[in-house]
Structure formats: structure tokens, C-alpha cells
Amino acid sequence: MSPAARALDLVDIDSVLTDEEKAVRASVRQLCEEAVLPHVADWYEAGELPGARDLARRFGELGLLGMHLEGYGCAGTSAVEYGLACLELEAADSGVRSLVSVQGSLAMFAIWRFGSEEQKQEWLPRMAAGEAIGCFGLTEPDHGSDPASMRTRARRDGDDWVLDGTKMWITNGSIADVAVVWAQADDEEKGTTVRGFVVPTDTPGFSAPEITHKMSLRASITSELVLEGVRLPADAVLPEVKGLKGPLSCLSEARYGIIWGSMGAARSAFQTAVDYSRSREQFGRPIGGFQLTQHKLAQMHQELTNGTLLALHLGRLKDTKGLRPEQVSVGKLNNVSKAIAICRTARTILGANGISAEYPVMRHANNLESVLTYEGTEEMHTLVIGQALTGQAAYR
Numbered sequence: 001m002s003p004a005a006r007a008l009d010l011v012d013i014d015s016v017l018t019d020e021e022k023a024v025r026a027s028v029r030q031l032c033e034e035a036v037l038p039h040v041a042d043w044y045e046a047g048e049l050p051g052a053r054d055l056a057r058r059f060g061e062l063g064l065l066g067m068h069l070e071g072y073g074c075a076g077t078s079a080v081e082y083g084l085a086c087l088e089l090e091a092a093d094s095g096v097r098s099l100v101s102v103q104g105s106l107a108m109f110a111i112w113r114f115g116s117e118e119q120k121q122e123w124l125p126r127m128a129a130g131e132a133i134g135c136f137g138l139t140e141p142d143h144g145s146d147p148a149s150m151r152t153r154a155r156r157d158g159d160d161w162v163l164d165g166t167k168m169w170i171t172n173g174s175i176a177d178v179a180v181v182w183a184q185a186d187d188e189e190k191g192t193t194v195r196g197f198v199v200p201t202d203t204p205g206f207s208a209p210e211i212t213h214k215m216s217l218r219a220s221i222t223s224e225l226v227l228e229g230v231r232l233p234a235d236a237v238l239p240e241v242k243g244l245k246g247p248l249s250c251l252s253e254a255r256y257g258i259i260w261g262s263m264g265a266a267r268s269a270f271q272t273a274v275d276y277s278r279s280r281e282q283f284g285r286p287i288g289g290f291q292l293t294q295h296k297l298a299q300m301h302q303e304l305t306n307g308t309l310l311a312l313h314l315g316r317l318k319d320t321k322g323l324r325p326e327q328v329s330v331g332k333l334n335n336v337s338k339a340i341a342i343c344r345t346a347r348t349i350l351g352a353n354g355i356s357a358e359y360p361v362m363r364h365a366n367n368l369e370s371v372l373t374y375e376g377t378e379e380m381h382t383l384v385i386g387q388a389l390t391g392q393a394a395y396r
Contacts, residue, residue: 180197277293
């Protein structure tokens, strides 16, 4: 290994990866180097993701969309291979990883796990190829961490369903061909319960105005979803799930990818800091030769190594036994918070250059502020872990 490579993997994590896992990682890294890294700083500065559909098709050609799902044109890879792909995607940009995560782990997973065979055949092959884009409508303007209080409603009108409501902070929303929307629905057995609906975005009454003026995840498309009398046939509902376990299980899939992805952002910032410390000179020598800088680099390396090992451990568990919700919470809570700390420390090593778009550090740090919040805030994952430790729910 080169000195640069050894600095990223002093404990030789690579030695426990299979050849297949390394091949997946290499192919995703190469695609990001070709299609994302030359442009992402400009995308971020402009606050847009131009050519998102073309990028999705390239991801589809490589098998990245819904890659951990079986059948329907999906690659059927292992959880670890999917995690390594997320790490490489987020090393390029969190927004790019979000595009892939929302497509595969939220929209596609919901249809794959809870949909009818007709819904799967209609949507999954095209989504796996990147020919159709999906989004996932759960969060609302007034209800994020408490989805049980959502106000979006689905009522029966003859054999049809009619949906009314608003969703917020929806990745891929304004370019999506299909939205998986969760709503409070009439139910003969339960009165009212949460149901999922497969909503083609060209349905009358559906709109997705894009959210602008973001300071984070700027190279990502984020939208509202507005449903005003959206009429759907009876078979638009996801038939295999009722209640919050549907959307929450989808979120667990996506959170697993974040556990890995956040380490990609951290690795990029750490590698930038190491390289900078070798070339930047002050007081007659590289700043990497000073004890305080080496202390920062050593601490960053420790957290990056620990987080990557945690992600790998959870990935092996997912491939063999499956993961419990609290295990996913441990991973997301630890790795995202540590990734932000790594980025902030890297910024101090780069000094004023740390805020320049010439380097990826500030972009990663800003993106991770969103990653820290979405798909479960620090507070919510802390309470999930607390409940697992004590047996007491402290959400209210």
C-alpha cells in the first residue's frame, strides 16, 4: 500500500473484505470520479443537480439502484456491498448518496417489500435501470419525528382512494415519476391506520414544488409534495402492510446506508486534511510535522476507523441475522456525529482554505448537518437506544 492508502487504513480493514466487495467499491469509486467529482463543487455552489436523470441512468447501468434487493432487475448484492457503495457515493457528496438511497432503500424497498406483484412488475425494473425515479413521502411540514400525527388523509370514494395533504423535505420529489406516499386511511378493522400508496406523479392534483435556498445538500433535489384531491384506483395501496411499521422499516433500510455513507464523507475530509498537512508549510516545515496537527489527525483516524468497523460489523449482521432497530440507531447516531466532528477538525487543519470550494471539507460538513437530522434526529436515535437499554419509552 502507498503511504496515502496506509494513512486511511492503518488497521488494514481491507484485509477482511472479499474480492467481490472490493470490486463493488472500486467500480462505484470510478464512476464517482468520472461523473460526480469533476462537477459537484459547481453543482453545490449553484444549488442544483443538473442532469439528475442522466446520472440516475448511469447508476442504474452499474446496478446501484435497489442493488440490495432481489429480482425485478435488481442486482441482489449483499448488505456490505451496498454499504461500501454508499460510502463511495457519499465520499463524493451526500446529496448524490441521497438520490441512490431514496430511490433504492425507500421508494423501491417499499414497493418490493409491501407492494403487489403488479406494482412490482410495473415499477421496479424501470426504477432499477434508472429509467423511472421514485420519492418517498412521509415527513410533513408540522410532523417529522412524530409520523403518527401526520395529517395527510386517504379516504374511500367508491372503489377509489382520494388523497389530500402535504409532505416536506422530499428528496427527488420534483423529478420523480412515482411517489410512495403514507397517509392516515380509513380501515374497516382499525378505524384509521397508516397506509402506503403508489402515486404516479402525473396524477391530477399532485404537484412537487422544489425547495430552494438550502445551505446544505445543495447538490440534491428537495421538494414538497402537495396532494389535492389525488384520485387513485383501489389497487394503488400497498397491500402487504398497515400501520407505521411500513414506513419505519423503510427508514431502517435507508438509515443503514447512512451508517456507511457518513464514513465516506468523513474519509474524504480526513484524506484532504492528511494530504494538506504534508504539503502546507508554516515556520519552515509541513504542518503535519507539528504535534498538535498530528494529534488532530490521530483522533480523526481513530473515529473514522471505529465508525467504519461499526458499519462493517452491522453489515455482516444484516447479511446473516438481520438488524434490530436499536442497532441501526447505534450506527447512525455514532457515525454521523463522528463524521461531522471529523469534518470540523479537518477544516481547522486547512485553516482559511477549509471554507473554500476548492476543497470538499466544508461541503461535507454542511451536508452532514442535514444527514444528522433526516431519517431520525440525534434525539430520536438517543431515545431508541435508551429504550433498548432501560425498557422504558421516553418519547413523550
